[in-house]
Amino acid sequence: MNSIKKTARIAGVLYLVIAIVGGFAFTAGTSDLIIPGDATATANNIVASEGLFRIGAVGDSLTFLSEIVLVVLLYVLFRPVSKTFSLVAAVSRLAMTAMQGVNLLNKFVALLLLSGADYLTAFEPDQLHALVLLFLNAYEYGALIWGTFFGLHLLVLAYLLFKSGYFPRILGVLFAFASLGYLVDSFGHFLLPQYTEIYSWVVWATVPAELSFAFWLLIKGVNVEQWEERALESA
Numbered sequence: 001m002n003s004i005k006k007t008a009r010i011a012g013v014l015y016l017v018i019a020i021v022g023g024f025a026f027t028a029g030t031s032d033l034i035i036p037g038d039a040t041a042t043a044n045n046i047v048a049s050e051g052l053f054r055i056g057a058v059g060d061s062l063t064f065l066s067e068i069v070l071v072v073l074l075y076v077l078f079r080p081v082s083k084t085f086s087l088v089a090a091v092s093r094l095a096m097t098a099m100q101g102v103n104l105l106n107k108f109v110a111l112l113l114l115s116g117a118d119y120l121t122a123f124e125p126d127q128l129h130a131l132v133l134l135f136l137n138a139y140e141y142g143a144l145i146w147g148t149f150f151g152l153h154l155l156v157l158a159y160l161l162f163k164s165g166y167f168p169r170i171l172g173v174l175f176a177f178a179s180l181g182y183l184v185d186s187f188g189h190f191l192l193p194q195y196t197e198i199y200s201w202v203v204w205a206t207v208p209a210e211l212s213f214a215f216w217l218l219i220k221g222v223n224v225e226q227w228e229e230r231a232l233e234s235a
Contacts, residue, residue, distance in 0.1 A: 004222055007073050024056065030139065042133050047114055089157050113135070158176040
């Protein structure tokens with residue numbers, strides 16, 4: 001009993017860490033420094049705020065490292081509901097995490113382009129700035145790609161929450177809406193060149209679900225009797 005309660009509490013803490021650190025890494029550490037369509041201004045912002053940009057990269061790293069642990073904890077929490085769907089949820093979130101790690105390379109390439117290394121003299125300043133903006137745009141599209149994996153994870157997690165019996169069903173409904181938001185945003189960008197940016201709407205669609213779940217895990221934890229009953233049924 002103590003073990004599964006502790007698992008729930010740690011998962012709740014990790015959810016909050018990922019929300020806070022990941023949110024900072026994507027906004028203050030990256031998107032706030034990018035001026036759409038203005039490569040020179042973007043490059044100047046990064047040079048002027050290099051420390052902030054590097055902290056954002058560290059935030060990305062802490063996020064995907066925390067995700068790896070969270071994947072395992074969520075699998076343990078939901079395995080009694082369905083081993084198959086719990087595995088699908090775990091693999092899809094782990095695929096997202098791997099994509100986040102690879103995507104971080106785009107940030108470091110941007111830094112290399114602004115490092116002033118001798119071999120970069122082969123490029124004109126405007127060319128370097130254009131390449132910097134290109135890799136930062138690639139970083140944002142990388143986020144849309146891992147968003148598809150995350151959307152699948154949220155959808156499966158919504159089902160597991162709804163069917164669990166030891167978590168409120170309303171959490172499953174909230175996660176279903178969050179999944180829809182991520183999938184619509186990602187595929188909207190992929191399919192429509194003039195797609196209107198609705199990332200803020202996606203954030204608002206996701207925040208109620210993940211924060212509610214995080215605080216539920218921290219405050220209420222798991223209905224241990226129901227969890228053990230489901231675990232015995234699935235054994």
